[in-house]
Amino acid sequence: MHDNLHPRQRWPTTLGWACYLACSWTWCIGMFLPVLLVRDFGPWGFVVFAVPNVVGAAAMGWVLSRGAADRIGAVHAFAVRMFSVVTVLFQAFFLVWLVGANRKDSAFSWTVIAALASVVVADFAWARGAIHRRMVLAACTLAVSLAVGIIVVSAPAPATAPAPRSLDVLALAPVCCFGFLLCPYLDTTFLHAAGAQARRERRASFTIGFTVLFAAMILLTLLYSGFFLVGTAIIRPAGGSLLRAALAAHLGVQLAFTIIVHPRGNTPGNPFGAAGFILVLAVIAAGIVAPGSLATPEFGETVYRCFMGFYGLVFPAYVWLCMIPTRDGHSGTDGRSGRRKLMTWTVAVAVAAPAFWMGFIERQTWWLVPGLAVVLLARLLVPRSGGGVPSKPSPACPPLSAATSPD
Numbered sequence: 409m410h411d412n413l414h415p416r417q418r419w420p421t422t423l424g425w426a427c428y429l430a431c432s433w434t435w436c437i438g439m440f441l442p443v444l445l446v447r448d449f450g451p452w453g454f455v456v457f458a459v460p461n462v463v464g465a466a467a468m469g470w471v472l473s474r475g476a477a478d479r480i481g482a483v484h485a486f487a488v489r490m491f492s493v494v495t496v497l498f499q500a501f502f503l504v505w506l507v508g509a510n511r512k513d514s515a516f517s518w519t520v521i522a523a524l525a526s527v528v529v530a531d532f533a534w535a536r537g538a539i540h541r542r543m544v545l546a547a548c549t550l551a552v553s554l555a556v557g558i559i560v561v562s563a564p565a566p567a568t569a570p571a572p573r574s575l576d577v578l579a580l581a582p583v584c585c586f587g588f589l590l591c592p593y594l595d596t597t598f599l600h601a602a603g604a605q606a607r608r609e610r611r612a613s614f615t616i617g618f619t620v621l622f623a624a625m626i627l628l629t630l631l632y633s634g635f636f637l638v639g640t641a642i643i644r645p646a647g648g649s650l651l652r653a654a655l656a657a658h659l660g661v662q663l664a665f666t667i668i669v670h671p672r673g674n675t676p677g678n679p680f681g682a683a684g685f686i687l688v689l690a691v692i693a694a695g696i697v698a699p700g701s702l703a704t705p706e707f708g709e710t711v712y713r714c715f716m717g718f719y720g721l722v723f724p725a726y727v728w729l730c731m732i733p734t735r736d737g738h739s740g741t742d743g744r745s746g747r748r749k750l751m752t753w754t755v756a757v758a759v760a761a762p763a764f765w766m767g768f769i770e771r772q773t774w775w776l777v778p779g780l781a782v783v784l785l786a787r788l789l790v791p792r793s794g795g796g797v798p799s800k801p802s803p804a805c806p807p808l809s810a811a812t813s814p815d
Contacts, residue, residue: 425613429618429621430621434625435495439659447633453577454630458626462623483739492670495666516655523659523664524661526660527661550621550625563648582777587723591719597670749790756782759782763778764779
């Protein structure tokens with residue numbers, strides 16, 4: 409294939425894709441996990457989160473060849489759907505937790521809801537040119553968040569506890585690398601952007617989107633982490649009213665964008681559609697209105713960390729064991745080899761899950777090392793179709809060994 413099969417893309421469109429990518433990846437992991445990691449591990453917690461996150465997301469634009477994104481969406485359609493389903497539910501939970509934990513600060517809660525609703529209404533009201541609409545929304549979302557960054561930098565520095573010094577961060581680093589390097593290949597928004605652009609533009613949009621724009625967003629998380637009080641009576645941002653409103657707007661617009669682009673994306677494996685999107689909003693509304701234990705920081709953080717298990721264990725293990733082609737070129741879960749891959753993935757996740765529970769939930773981080781080792785070594789058990797009945801990929805979905813071939 410040659411690049412002339414794709415019309416040359418103009419730079420504004422490439423930058424639009426970069427904004428789209430940065431916003432679609434700036435959700436409740438990037439907006440809040442660094443807060444927890446800095447609290448638990450100090451600045452090195454942010455480093456082990458940020459570096460593999462930026463590198464892993466940007467690398468996808470360089471690794472995939474033209475057409476590989478469409479093949480992933482077809483061969484691994486169920487896994488892509490589940491990634492989007494879990495991601496949207498994660499956003500819904502985080503929104504309910506955030507608002508519920510700030511019931512006493514009604515201005516903050518209603519600002520979050522108003523910011524989210526504004527983006528959702530704008531997306532529905534703008535009926536034509538779906539992807540260009542999303543690019544404009546992404547640019548506006550980034551503008552809001554960057555303005556918040558200016559307010560955060562200008563605010564008086566909060567009093568914070570001394571940064572903890574713990575070698576446990578060394579046990580967290582391999583899991584962050586494993587999760588953030590592999591999870592992007594199941595993200596429907598990434599597959600959309602990768603499949604819609606020629607090689608040069610794809611690489612430019614992913615590089616700019618993650619090494620510049622997304623990196624700025626998670627740096628903003630580091631800057632405002634000291635303004636969040638985590639582990640006290642409630643979870644609430646400290647500081648003046650302007651700062652609280654700014655952080656609420658940042659959280660609301662970024663959450664809204666993620667909730668919009670995943671269930672209503674124009675990619676293979678659309679998990680929800682309009683009915684599912686309305687259902688998610690109804691669940692969010694019910695959770696915000698109804699009082700419950702989500703308002704307590706302990707229960708809410710436990711659920712948050714359980715969701716993180718999908719991105720640290722379940723999804724990257726699938727990519728590692730089922731998506732990366734074996735030496736005979738087989739990828740996916742079709743045929744006898746595919747079924748054995750699924751079995752290997754299921755057993756590996758089940759065996760590793762208790763160790764990840766101890767590491768994520770019980771905070772005994774060194775348990776993550778044997779847990780990750782189980783998943784990595786399970787690759788040795790992945791069958792090759794040449795050893796049994798050959799697995800024949802569908803003609804429309806060639807093996808993903810072509811995913812790294814030249815464009």
